[in-house]
Amino acid sequence: MSAPAFTAQLYRATPSQEHPAGCAELDYEDRFLRRKVLTLKDGRTVLADLPKTTSLDHGGVLVTTTGEEIAIAAASQPLLAVTGTDMVRIAWHIGNRHTPCQIEAERLLIQHDHVIRDMLIRIGATVAEVHEPFTPEGGAYGMGRTHGHDHSHSHGPDSHSHDHGHSHDHTHDQSHDHDHH
Numbered sequence: 001m002s003a004p005a006f007t008a009q010l011y012r013a014t015p016s017q018e019h020p021a022g023c024a025e026l027d028y029e030d031r032f033l034r035r036k037v038l039t040l041k042d043g044r045t046v047l048a049d050l051p052k053t054t055s056l057d058h059g060g061v062l063v064t065t066t067g068e069e070i071a072i073a074a075a076s077q078p079l080l081a082v083t084g085t086d087m088v089r090i091a092w093h094i095g096n097r098h099t100p101c102q103i104e105a106e107r108l109l110i111q112h113d114h115v116i117r118d119m120l121i122r123i124g125a126t127v128a129e130v131h132e133p134f135t136p137e138g139g140a141y142g143m144g145r146t147h148g149h150d151h152s153h154s155h156g157p158d159s160h161s162h163d164h165g166h167s168h169d170h171t172h173d174q175s176h177d178h179d180h181h
Helices: 087-096 114-122
Strands: 006-012 022-026 032-039 045-055 061-064 069-074 076-083 101-103 108-111 126-133 150-153 160-163
Touching (some): 045 061, 076 087, 087 101, 087 108
Parallel strands (some): 006 045
Antiparallel strands (some): 006 061, 032 045, 061 069, 076 108, 101 108
16 A cells, blocks of 8 residues: 555644645544544545544545545445434433434434334334434534543442443433432
8 A cells, every 4th residue: 555645634624725735535433533544535645643532524635644635525425314203202212311312303323233213112212214314413411422521420329320421321211310419
């Protein structure tokens, strides 16, 4: 394999140049990286060598060591489109499981997860398979990603801990109360 055409050590959420030097189409998981060789739409490559693991957003740019910008675009990927008559309740159940979710006026888009799919159908949602770009909401605390974090709670003698990591092992019902007094 030949050396990458570009090396990028900086990411910016907003481009400053009108015409990018290239474009990398990446799915949701691939847009979370620190050091990786990316193939651009025209076949050239760029080495992303960022100082820390970063969530690259659709519309952002990698800035090369020569000052050129490489556009980041969300690639189409298999998703579940969720609709229903009680969208507030459906959204609550998705959010309660810390599932990345793209919120639109008439539907919610989530990644494939058979456990969450089955749960959504049980509560009356309609779930359809689609193949589209995925640009979910960022975390409420400005962290970008909504998965892969830990909710550990210490409540005295009845302490419990649960992890909502990205393992897709959603085997317990998370309807327990977090507001202990």
